[in-house]
Amino acid sequence: MHILTLNVGSSTLKFGLYRVDGQALEVLLSDTVHTTNPHLVIQEVAAKITALNLPAPDAIGHRFVHGGFKLRQHCLINDQVLQQLEDATAFAPLHNQKALGVIRATLAHFPGLPEAVCFDTAFHADLPEVARTLPIDKTLQAEGIQRYGFHGLSCESILQQLGDACPPRLIVAHLGNGASITAIKDGKSIDTSMGLTPAGGVMMGTRSGDIDPGVLIYLMREKHYGVAQIEGLIDHNSGLLGVSVVSSDMRDLHKIADSNPDAKLAIEMFCYSVRKQIAGMIAALKGIDMLVFTGGIGEHDVPLRATICRDLACFGIDAESDYGSNVQVLSSQENEQIARHTQALLEAGL
Numbered sequence: 077m078h079i080l081t082l083n084v085g086s087s088t089l090k091f092g093l094y095r096v097d098g099q100a101l102e103v104l105l106s107d108t109v110h111t112t113n114p115h116l117v118i119q120e121v122a123a124k125i126t127a128l129n130l131p132a133p134d135a136i137g138h139r140f141v142h143g144g145f146k147l148r149q150h151c152l153i154n155d156q157v158l159q160q161l162e163d164a165t166a167f168a169p170l171h172n173q174k175a176l177g178v179i180r181a182t183l184a185h186f187p188g189l190p191e192a193v194c195f196d197t198a199f200h201a202d203l204p205e206v207a208r209t210l211p212i213d214k215t216l217q218a219e220g221i222q223r224y225g226f227h228g229l230s231c232e233s234i235l236q237q238l239g240d241a242c243p244p245r246l247i248v249a250h251l252g253n254g255a256s257i258t259a260i261k262d263g264k265s266i267d268t269s270m271g272l273t274p275a276g277g278v279m280m281g282t283r284s285g286d287i288d289p290g291v292l293i294y295l296m297r298e299k300h301y302g303v304a305q306i307e308g309l310i311d312h313n314s315g316l317l318g319v320s321v322v323s324s325d326m327r328d329l330h331k332i333a334d335s336n337p338d339a340k341l342a343i344e345m346f347c348y349s350v351r352k353q354i355a356g357m358i359a360a361l362k363g364i365d366m367l368v369f370t371g372g373i374g375e376h377d378v379p380l381r382a383t384i385c386r387d388l389a390c391f392g393i394d395a396e397s398d399y400g401s402n403v404q405v406l407s408s409q410e411n412e413q414i415a416r417h418t419q420a421l422l423e424a425g426l
């Protein structure tokens with residue numbers, strides 16, 4: 077079966093075409109689209125498949141970061157699911173609306189083809205109560221305001237790549253434009269840094285990560301910030317961009333760090349934030365057997381990985397990250413996971 081996958085990230089749109097046969101998966105195409113208009117995205121993807129003489133897809137799988145209160149498991153798309161996806165757009169403002177646009181475009185472009193939706197949150201659906209519960213009023217907790225966690229497809233893909241070599245206490249540092257740290261015990265997520273939305277946890281490209289919630293109360297009360305301004309600040313104008321004032325892209329910051337103190341501080345704060353979160357996950361796991369770096373920064377930024385590992389040496393993390401036995405760099409194969417899930421859902425008729 078040939079499966080087309082689409083992965084709307086906060087700064088990228090990655091797609092792939094896979095031949096999946098049971099457990100066997102062959103990559104026929106793996107690429108990135110730079111257009112933002114969903115219909116142009118699909119036209120570009122379809123044109124690439126045709127130009128390369130690749131087989132037309134039999135099914136399509138989408139990444140959808142947050143399925144809201146109701147959708148926690150990967151599923152095939154029908155009218156009811158589509159409505160629930162629409163209801164969930166507010167949970168991940170940088171992702172869900174864009175992903176929904178792409179789903180609508182594929183439904184129009186490939187009428188009649190089965191389509192599946194795979195959630196970042198599914199891998200974290202069984203977080204222990206102590207990690208899942210946010211320390212707020214119980215009535216809000218009962219509505220579903222809790223930690224959901226993200227980058228689950230990425231974590232799954234790390235487990236897939238490690239196979240039998242997966243140790244009991246694993247930490248995955250997914251460092252891309254969005255960044256999260258996940259503690260995995262015996263193959264299951266037991267804690268993760270992002271919360272109800274992908275704005276929480278460590279500092280990111282444009283997102284603040286965890287900040288004192290009193291900052292928001294102060295801004296609302298004293299500076300009369302409304303929802304749009306709060307969202308603009310937390311999701312769009314914070315993180316590496318907010319601190320450096322120059323760019324959310326780590327590559328840009330490295331280029332100017334020697335002469336720009338703000339860019340230097342942004343990089344230092346990012347490493348510090350990630351290091352503290354990893355140390356917290358070591359406590360959650362009561363030790364660590366392996367640290368895996370993945371995501372755009374995690375996979376490619378050698379000096380940054382070395383800095384983070386050097387400062388975690390007290391926990392037995394190898395400072396020479398690329399050669400150390402307990403530190404690995406693996407690619408985030410979210411699209412491959414989506415292809416596997418889509419095939420499994422179709423086979424199960426779910």
Ligand SMILES: Nc1ncnc2c1ncn2[C@@H]1O[C@H](COP(=O)(O)OP(=O)(O)O)[C@@H](O)[C@H]1O
Nearest residue numbers: 085086087088252253254325326372373376377
């Ligand atoms: N060689 C590199 N060195 C440092 N950072 C990099 C490198 N390549 C990519 N990045 C970073 O990865 C980010 C994109 O990460 P990625 O995981 O692909 O995106 P997304 O979070 O949108 O899925 C870019 O913003 C950039 O900061």
Ligand SMILES: CC(=O)OP(=O)(O)O
Nearest residue numbers: 085086226252254274
């Ligand atoms: C959840 C999230 O932030 O995803 P990405 O890093 O792909 O933007």
Ligand SMILES: [Mg+2]
Nearest residue numbers: 085086252254
């Ligand atoms: Mg991503």
